[in-house]
Amino acid sequence: MFSKKKGAIIVVLCFFLPFLIGAKIDFWSQFEQNFRKFKSFGGTFKQEYYDSIQSKSFVSHGLIEYLSPGLMRWSYNKPDEMEIVIGTDRIWIYDPILDNVTIQRLDQITRMNAIGFLQNQSKLSVIYTPVKPGVVFLDSFKNHHPLFLKPKRTDAGYREIQLAVNKSNFQITQFVIIDNQSNYRKITFSDINTGMKFKPEDFMFKVKDNLEVINEFDK
Numbered sequence: 668m669f670s671k672k673k674g675a676i677i678v679v680l681c682f683f684l685p686f687l688i689g690a691k692i693d694f695w696s697q698f699e700q701n702f703r704k705f706k707s708f709g710g711t712f713k714q715e716y717y718d719s720i721q722s723k724s725f726v727s728h729g730l731i732e733y734l735s736p737g738l739m740r741w742s743y744n745k746p747d748e749m750e751i752v753i754g755t756d757r758i759w760i761y762d763p764i765l766d767n768v769t770i771q772r773l774d775q776i777t778r779m780n781a782i783g784f785l786q787n788q789s790k791l792s793v794i795y796t797p798v799k800p801g802v803v804f805l806d807s808f809k810n811h812h813p814l815f816l817k818p819k820r821t822d823a824g825y826r827e828i829q830l831a832v833n834k835s836n837f838q839i840t841q842f843v844i845i846d847n848q849s850n851y852r853k854i855t856f857s858d859i860n861t862g863m864k865f866k867p868e869d870f871m872f873k874v875k876d877n878l879e880v881i882n883e884f885d886k
Contacts, residue, residue: 694812694834699792701837706735710859714743719849731856732863738870752872757884759872767879768872794819798827804843804851805831811840 709732716725729743743749750761753773760769795816805813814830824846831841838859845851874880 695792695814698814698832698837703735705733705838705861707863707865708733708859708861709863709865711857712741713855713857715853715855717851717853732865732869734863734865734867734870738865738867740870750872752870754870754872755867759874761872765879766877767881768874769881770884772884795828800827800829803829804845804853805829805841806855808833808840810834 709730712729712731714727714729716727717723718725727743727747728745729741731742732740737753738755739751739753741751743751748763750759750763752759752761756773758771758773760771762768796819798815798817800815803813808831810833811831812834814832816828817826818828825844826847827845829843829845830839832839838861839856841853841855843851843853
């Protein structure tokens with residue numbers, strides 16, 4: 668059964684997954700150079716999760732904040748509220764409906780999903796290899812370049828990633844994560860502002876006294 672929390676974790680950790688694309692060496696080179704230049708940004712997102720077993724899509728919306736090299740806050744507001752904060756060594760998952768917060772180790776999640784490059788400066792082409800997509804799930808965007816990749820690690824937990832990259836500023840407008848069961852998760856960004864004045868301490872969740880804490884960090 669699909670877990671909303673688990674799915675959301677995968678989404679937030681896979682936010683920036685770019686890749687190498689066939690013969691488009693010039694575009695790839697420019698994209699990789701500009702990828703590290705985005706130090707901070709904020710905006711809105713739409714998430715579509717497609718469940719292949721149920722043949723049904725689930726849509727949610729929210730706000731995203733990012734500070735290099737991997738601090739993030741995903742605030743879901745529709746249809747259900749939820750907040751995921753990624754700090755330097757831990758993740759807070761706040762569920763206002765259940766009135767609890769789950770704290771997990773960041774390194775455990777990154778190992779599970781093979782996305783450790785978010786916390787370091789690994790060369791992206793070392794982690795991914797180009798692939799010809801069987802099905803293109805990306806929407807059509809003007810002045811965008813589609814990119815397709817597969818992780819080199821066989822235990823990554825997903826089989827393919829598709830991105831729509833703006834040709835002018837190299838920002839990722841949309842990405843799709845396809846798992847081994849043919850489920851996919853599509854994230855579309857809008858109203859993105861770069862150069863936001865965030866501080867590292869902005870990405871620490873403040874636990875209220877009356878909040879139930881599920882602490883998996885110290886286990």
